[in-house]
Amino acid sequence: MAVVLPQLALVDCNNFYVSCERLFRPDLKAVPLVVLSNNDGCVVSRSNEAKALGIRMGQPWFECKDLAEQHGILALSSNYALYADISNRVMRILSEFSPRTEVYSIDECFVDLSGMPDLRAVSYRIRETVLKWTGMPVCVGIGPTKTLAKLANHVAKKHPRSRGVFNYNDLSAAQQTRLLSRIAVDEVWGVGRRLSVRLAEHGIHTVQDLRLAHVPSLRAGFGVVMEKTQRELNGLACIDMQEVEPDKQQIIASRSFGSMVETVDVLKDAVSVFVANACAKLRAQGSHASVIQVFLMTNRFRKDLPQYMPSLVVPLPQPTNDSLVVNRWADYLVERMFRLGYQYKKAGVMLSGISPQGIYQTDWLEPPQAVDTRLMDALDGLNKRYGRGTVKVSTQGAYQQWQMKQENKSPDYTTDWHAMPVV
DNA sequence: TCTCCGATTAGAC
DNA sequence: CTAACGGTCTAATCGGAGA
Numbered sequence: 228m229a230v231v232l233p234q235l236a237l238v239d240c241n242n243f244y245v246s247c248e249r250l251f252r253p254d255l256k257a258v259p260l261v262v263l264s265n266n267d268g269c270v271v272s273r274s275n276e277a278k279a280l281g282i283r284m285g286q287p288w289f290e291c292k293d294l295a296e297q298h299g300i301l302a303l304s305s306n307y308a309l310y311a312d313i314s315n316r317v318m319r320i321l322s323e324f325s326p327r328t329e330v331y332s333i334d335e336c337f338v339d340l341s342g343m344p345d346l347r348a349v350s351y352r353i354r355e356t357v358l359k360w361t362g363m364p365v366c367v368g369i370g371p372t373k374t375l376a377k378l379a380n381h382v383a384k385k386h387p388r389s390r391g392v393f394n395y396n397d398l399s400a401a402q403q404t405r406l407l408s409r410i411a412v413d414e415v416w417g418v419g420r421r422l423s424v425r426l427a428e429h430g431i432h433t434v435q436d437l438r439l440a441h442v443p444s445l446r447a448g449f450g451v452v453m454e455k456t457q458r459e460l461n462g463l464a465c466i467d468m469q470e471v472e473p474d475k476q477q478i479i480a481s482r483s484f485g486s487m488v489e490t491v492d493v494l495k496d497a498v499s500v501f502v503a504n505a506c507a508k509l510r511a512q513g514s515h516a517s518v519i520q521v522f523l524m525t526n527r528f529r530k531d532l533p534q535y536m537p538s539l540v541v542p543l544p545q546p547t548n549d550s551l552v553v554n555r556w557a558d559y560l561v562e563r564m565f566r567l568g569y570q571y572k573k574a575g576v577m578l579s580g581i582s583p584q585g586i587y588q589t590d591w592l593e594p595p596q597a598v599d600t601r602l603m604d605a606l607d608g609l610n611k612r613y614g615r616g617t618v619k620v621s622t623q624g625a626y627q628q629w630q631m632k633q634e635n636k637s638p639d640y641t642t643d644w645h646a647m648p649v650v
Numbered sequence: 651t652c653t654c655c656g657a658t659t660a661g662a663c
Numbered sequence: 664c665t666a667a668c669g670g671t672c673t674a675a676t677c678g679g680a681g682a
Contacts, residue, residue, distance in 0.1 A: 264669035287668040332663055419661050479671055
C-alpha cells in the first residue's frame with residue numbers, strides 16, 4: 228500500500244494588524260507603521276519599514292518615541308474588532324481549500340493539503356485568492372508535520388525569492404540538512420528565548436543540531452515537549468490537527484488601567500467590567516465555572532512605589548455563569564483585598580473549574596437548585612443585537628479613570644456603518 | 651512513598 | 664509637562680501536604 232506523505236500547510240498573514248489597518252488606509256502603504264498593544268503600551272505589529280528601522284517586537288512604545296519622530300513612524304492603537312473580522316474572512320476562504328483546517332491563531336491557519344497534486348500551484352492560488360478577496364498578504368509553508376510547516380513558513384517569509392511559498396517536502400535529504408543548518412534553533416516552534424540559551428549550553432545552536440541531538444539526553448534535560456519537537460523536525464507527526472476548537476479551561480479578563488487607581492469604588496467598577504466580559508465568554512461556550520479568582524496589581528515597573536499584588540480565590544458551592552452572581556463574589560473579594568495607600572495599575576478576574584453547562588457535580592445532601600438563565604440570556608441577546616455594552620451589570624464602566632489609553636485608534640470600518648469611508 | 655494540587659515556568663501570538 | 668512596559672491561553676514541571 229502506498230503511504231501518502233502528509234502535506235500540512237501553514238498559512239500566516241504578513242504583519243497582520245498592520246496589514247489590516249492598511250486595507251482601509253492605502254495612504255499608509257509606504258509609511259513605517261506599527262500597531263500598539265492595549266493601553267498603547269508595546270509594539271505588537273510592525274510594517275517591514277518599521278522592522279528595518281530597528282523597532283523590536285514587544286518593545287515599549289515610549290522607548291521608540293525618538294526613533295519614531297526621526298523617521299515619521301506612525302503608531303496606531305489596536306482595533307481588535309477590526310482584526311477579528313478580517314481574520315474570520317481569511318479563515319473562511321482558507322476552509323474552501325481543504326476539509327481539514329485548524330485556526331491556530333488570529334492570523335495563522337493550518338491547512339491539510341495531503342493527497343493533493345501540485346501543491347505549489349495550490350499554494351499560489353491560496354495567496355492570490357486571499358489577497359484578491361480580502362486584501363490580506365499571506366505566506367504559505369508546507370511540511371510533513373506542523374513544526375516543519377511552521378519552519379517552512381518562516382523560510383517563505385524570509386526569502387523574497389520564494390514569492391511567499393515554500394515546500395519542505397520538495398527538498399532532498401541533503402538540501403534539508405543544508406537548510407536546517409543555516410537556521411537558528413530559536414526559530415523552531417516551541418523553542419523560545421530561555422530554551423535556546425539552555426540548548427546552546429548543550430552545543431545545540433541550529434535546527435539541524437536539535438534534529439540530530441542525542442535523544443535520551445535531550446529528554447532528560449528538556450522534557451517531553453522538546454522530544455516531541457525533535458521528532459516533528461524529523462518528519463514524525465506528534466502534534467495533531469485540532470479541527471474543532473476545544474472549550475476553554477480557564478477564562479481571564481484583565482486590563483492595565485489608563486492611569487493609577489487608588490480607590491475601592493473605581494477598582495470595583497473595573498472588576499465588574501472584567502466579570503461581565505469573562506462571564507459572557509463563559510456563556511458563549513456554554514459552560515459554567517466553579518472557581519472565581521480576582522487579583523489586583525500595583526505597577527511593577529515603578530520600583531519607587533510600594534508594591535502589592537494580592538489575589539483571592541473562591542470555590543463556589545454551585546457552578547455558575549451568571550454575571551450578577553459572579554460580580555457579588557468579585558465585589559466581596561475586592562473589598563477584602565483592598566488596602567489604602569497603594570496605586571493600583573491592573574486588576575483582573577479569572578474563572579476556572581469550567582465544565583459544560585448542565586453538568587453539575589451532584590451533591591448528596593443538597594440537590595442543586597433550579598438555575599434561572601433567563602436574565603443572562605436576555606442580556607446576551609440585547610448586547611448581541613444592539614452592541615456590546617447595551618445592557619450592563621452594576622456600575623460597569625461608569626468611571627473613566629481606569630479606562631485604557633487608546634490615543635490613535637482607527638474607526639471600526641467593518642463593524643460600524645458610521646465608520647464606512649465616504650467615497 | 652505515592653498522589654494530588656497549587657504555583658511556577660515557558661511558550662505562542 | 665511628565666511618565667510612559669499587553670492580554671489570554673495551554674501544558675509541563677516542581678515542591679509541599681496529606682494519605
